[in-house]
Ligand SMILES: Nc1ncnc2c1ncn2[C@@H]1O[C@H](COP(=O)(O)OP(=O)(O)O)[C@@H](O)[C@H]1O
């Protein structure tokens with residue numbers, strides 16, 4: 325087995341509330357882009373939150389590099405190398421781009437190394453270098469999303485999880501975000517994203533996962549998900565994938 329992360333039939337919910345996930349499973353392979361699709365309220369965000377330790381897993385396991393993550397705190401899971409970018413991006417709007425990158429490296433103890441990594445990120449993302457001293461909140465949606473993704477790279481993560489990174493962005497800008505994800509995966513950073521725009525998400529991914537009513541209905545190569553007539557009808561707006 326070559327999987328990096330394995331989620332086996334988990335059950336999870338909020339507080340003492342009902343199970344939102346019940347029978348969600350997922351296989352994540354290193355260096356690939358994985359896309360979770362499914363209707364509103366299916367539990368996609370809840371699945372990412374469960375993996376990163378924000379929710380208690382009631383049944384099933386989350387296994388990362390052979391280690392069980394159930395019961396670990398979010399900051400411990402981050403130190404293991406799994407970084408989560410929530411839908412609202414969690415940037416500090418009143419801080420500059422550079423300060424936001426610094427916050428992304430809060431688990432690093434070595435300041436010199438942190439400075440080196442921040443410089444490396446600014447070098448790789450010219451738009452962020454241009455705006456290094458600008459407040460994050462004053463940038464465009466695409467620039468903020470770029471910052472949110474770039475910031476994860478500070479800790480050299482194994483897996484970056486992105487919840488709806490394309491939300492509210494223009495189509496051209498969305499493609500730029502997918503290009504960054506592809507670049508990340510080519511460099512060995514595994515990407516797991518949730519995407520409302522299922523067609524676009526799957527077209528830009530290697531692996532597809534269909535989640536509905538808190539359970540995984542299908543997972544496999546993204547091309548297979550796109551080609552499945554039933555999935556097309558139910559989850560891809562009935563459009564034949566081009
Ligand atoms: N903080 C919360 N507390 C209680 N229930 C929640 C919370 N967040 C989401 N839910 C419920 O969990 C279900 C799945 O939500 P979510 O994971 O956000 O779906 P998706 O991301 O697929 O749209 C919904 O029924 C939603 O009402």
Ligand SMILES: [Mg+2]
Pocket residue numbers: 368369370487518
């Ligand atoms: Mg969601």
